[in-house]
Amino acid sequence: MKNLRFISYLLALTAFVLVSCDDDDNDGPGVLPTGQSKTFALSSVADPAISGTATFNALDNGSTSIELMLNGTPDGGSHPAHIHFNTAAEGGDIAVSLTSVDGSTGMSTTIVSATDAGDPLTYYDLLDFDGYINVHFSADDLATLVAQGDIGQNELTGMSKDFALASVADPNISGTAMFYERVNGETLVTLALENTPAEGMHPAHIHFNTAAEGGGIAVTLGIVDGNTGMSKTNVSMLDDGSMMLKYDDLLDFDGYINVHLSADDLATLVAQGDIGQNELTGMSMSYDLNEVDVAGVSGTVDFRERVNGETLVEINLTGTTFAGDHPTHIHLGSVAEAPGAIAVTLTSVNAMGVSKSNVTILDDGSAMLSYSDLVAFDGYINVHNSAADLGTLVAQGDIGANGN
Structure with a gap:
């Protein structure tokens, strides 16, 4: 035929x-x-x-x-x-x-x-x-x-880049964001999610900063259709018109993507992923966080390298069934030498036992901290019971040069 x-x-x-x-x-x-x-x-x-x-x-x-x-x-x-x-x-x-x-x-x-x-x-x-x-x-x-x-001018050049969109509220929903370059330098952004509920309509945005830090909306993307799991958007500038965004700009953008449950429930995320310079390289190191003063609580901390050399620090603890957030820090020295001064304040561990932080610099601003610096750092991590009870340690573990 x-x-x-x-x-x-x-x-x-x-x-x-x-x-x-x-x-x-x-x-x-x-x-x-x-x-x-x-x-x-x-x-x-x-x-x-x-x-x-x-x-x-x-x-x-x-x-x-x-x-x-x-x-x-x-x-x-x-x-x-x-x-x-x-x-x-x-x-x-x-x-x-x-x-x-x-x-x-x-x-x-x-x-x-x-x-x-x-x-x-x-x-x-x-x-x-x-x-x-x-x-x-x-x-x-x-x-x-x-x-x-x-x-x-809208023809695609063949150049493209994909970024992972991980599950958030529903472990069954995940997917990818594909960036396709056009001849005129603009970008076709296609979101493709699996297992979105039929008839659902899921608002999506590119935000400033990393997902761990959070940030304002930079670009509003097309709503993901729950029936197909798809969204397509032509991206050429920031929402406020303050800056043009070419394909190469997006590949180096300091941002992340959020896909929300609905226009009425933006607080519930169905998928999320870092993009541009915040993408993870695949290099990582994991360290144990051991039980201290609270029986049954332990876990791990993972250092994940970003394309820009910064670090996603992700803590996952089991046994944190008690309510409240738990202040968390990287300290100087080792557990054996404790107490050591606070080097980096991390995001508090929530009641689900999770904390995500983007680490770029020491708290006092005296030195930048790349992924390579952190995996060789002379330090340890303390997770405290509460801001009012820093003396009670929920978990603790050596990292970097002192790690396991």
Whole structure:
């Protein structure tokens, strides 16, 4: 079928050239292809079996022959097609109406020289056009898309980067955030989560700082559809308009992503992950935190390296069934030499036995602390019973140069 459709495409193009030549015989010079062309991908939408390409062929009068070729279209169907303004992730009005795709051949050919509004549109204008193509199921069902693809300056370069989105409130929900570079330097951000509840609508944002620190909203992303677990957003600037954000900027961004349960319950997170320079490298060290004054409480502390060299310090204790937060610090020296002065104040361990801190510097500001510094640090960790009872230790353990 694919070969037959390709042969049909060649025959159609040949017929176009012959007609042009015939016009040449009767009315002067004909319109011919220049040999310049550009092909854009049209991806599946409603039906995973249908996909194809849009090829823009430059003609010598400045107009463009746009050839749509789809595989898997049902025989007898007629699929309206349009070039729209903006990216597919943003959506936009119709810029140019294209000839409907014939379901039997999967093909459509349109000669384009202007927008539907009459604005001139050359081949080179189309190569830099801020737009996308939609191919619809039928004239009676325009809401159902059979294929879609960004074109012009919105085309994807092939460069991409994925970041993990870990479970938070529900251990069954997790996924990824994919950043795709566009030709114009902007970014398609796609969130893909597994096991989101049907009919749910989950607001999502890029925030400043690390997830351990928390921070304000930097960029509002498209809401994750619980039915598909998907969200797509075109990112070009901060929400407040204070700074443009190119793909390379996002790869170095000091931020993280939150996906919330609902607009009415933003406090409950279904997924979260650090991005950009805060991404974890995979390098880590783990140390034991031992029982001290409270029977049955012990656990571990993990140091995880970030791309920027900073450290996520994550404490997990078991047996902390009592309420309240437990102040936690890295001290100078070893447990055997205790007490030692506080070097770094960590986030208090909560009643669930968890603490997450981003460590970059000593409390007094006298020295920066990279991951390499921490895994060689002459120190230990104390977890205290409460701010009012620092004398009672919940757990304690040597780290860095003193660790196990």
